[in-house]
Amino acid sequence: MNIPSLFKSKKGTTFVFFAIILTVIVAFAALSVDVGVIAFEKAKLSNTVDAAALAGAQELVTNVSNTNNVVNNYIAKNNSGLNESTIIVNESERSVKVTSSKTVENNFAKVFGNNSQDVIATAKAKVENISALNGCRPIAVIKQTFVYGNIYVLKEGASDGYNGNYAAIALGGNGGSTYEDNLLNGYSGTIRVGDKIPTETGVIAQKTFTSIQTLVSRCNHTPPCTYNYYNKNCSRIIFIPVVNTLYVNGKKYVDVVGFATFFLEGAVNSGGQADIIGRFITYHADGETSPDINDYGTYGIKLVK
Ligand SMILES: [Zn+2]
Known part of the structure; x- marks a missing residue:
């Protein structure tokens, strides 16, 4: 091997190595976008479910039979694309528990055959008697x-x-x-x-x-x-x-x-x-x-x- 071809070979190796590193970096960056989307949807779902449970518990106080409607309406107005929610109204405990999930499409993880992920959130709101008021x-x-x-x-x-x-x-x-x-x-x-x-x-x-x-x-x-x-x-x-x-x-x-x-x-x-x-x-x-x-x-x- 003469000296110039040695240089050439080294250059080639460096290029291939760099290409692999770049691919890995791009893949991680892409996956992190998916992770970010999942985290965003999870937080949004969590907020929706919390507020829906609170709204349901308020209705429980005044009109028990309308509690499920209030929860479902709240969710429909404040989030979209959710799977059907589970609502558990416990009258004796005076509580409303709401569980919702959403199937979130992956953008980049699809490359690895991972098309979607489910995010899920649960909240329970309870009615108690007021013990202090302004x-x-x-x-x-x-x-x-x-x-x-x-x-x-x-x-x-x-x-x-x-x-x-x-x-x-x-x-x-x-x-x-x-x-x-x-x-x-x-x-x-x-x-x-x-x-x-x-x-x-x-x-x-x-x-x-x-x-x-x-x-x-x-x-x-x-x-x-x-x-x-x-x-x-x-x-x-x-x-x-x-x-x-x-x-x-x-x-x-x-x-x-x-x-x-x-x-x-x-x-x-x-x-x-x-x-x-x-x-x-x-x-x-x-x-x-x-x-x-x-x-x-x-x-x-x-x-x-
Ligand atoms: Zn008035």
């Missing part, structure tokens, strides 16, 4: 079995008051203006089950009447909200603490045992008294939940394993 109104209701859609008088007029107590409670301070602000806007602090709250004594008729009128008039939804068809953020929806008793003498502390939600029908003002008229509704709110407290119809929903 935005409560400064009135309380005594613990009882509430009936959905029934009318409740939330603040009794003067002749019904027990030793100065008319169901008003002092949240974040005493006095008429604090009470009025809390009634109109909801208390900005957090109330928890187990808290002791002082009652607010006296008839606060005019402030109560005008505040409730204002809340009712603030509903500008079309069609106007009703207790069984409402916008979730409507001004006519209020949540209030459920307490162990309101039969106390003067300003006394009462125990918070839960939360109840009412749809405001209005206020009745007669002879210097103001009654707040609301219909009891079940409602899912944003707040801490607990499996260990009584059910007063106000729920929180969370994803569980």
Whole structure:
């Protein structure tokens, strides 16, 4: 072998070696595109299934028979090309479990005979009773079995008051203006089950009447909200603490045992008294939940394993 041909041979070897390396690099790059697509689809499916389970659990609270529809509709609107989902509604556990899968076509792995991959995601959402809330109104209701859609008088007029107590409670301070602000806007602090709250004594008729009128008039939804068809953020929806008793003498502390939600029908003002008229509704709110407290119809929903 002469010297020039040696060089030539070396060049050839280098070229073949480089070509193999390049092919391997291109193959890995191509496969990593497939891997990226799979990861993207997996994340998207996971988000869809999480949100669908949460939406289903919300429906479980108000209309059990419609739960599957809500889950399927949510999935159809927010993702596409999925295989049929499995939905397990457990009424006694108050949970909704959703499993979905999608067959994702490979772009490059096909070269190796691997045409597609299935991605799969599961989520379970559970309904629990609310144990802490922001935005409560400064009135309380005594613990009882509430009936959905029934009318409740939330603040009794003067002749019904027990030793100065008319169901008003002092949240974040005493006095008429604090009470009025809390009634109109909801208390900005957090109330928890187990808290002791002082009652607010006296008839606060005019402030109560005008505040409730204002809340009712603030509903500008079309069609106007009703207790069984409402916008979730409507001004006519209020949540209030459920307490162990309101039969106390003067300003006394009462125990918070839960939360109840009412749809405001209005206020009745007669002879210097103001009654707040609301219909009891079940409602899912944003707040801490607990499996260990009584059910007063106000729920929180969370994803569980
Ligand atoms: Zn409304």
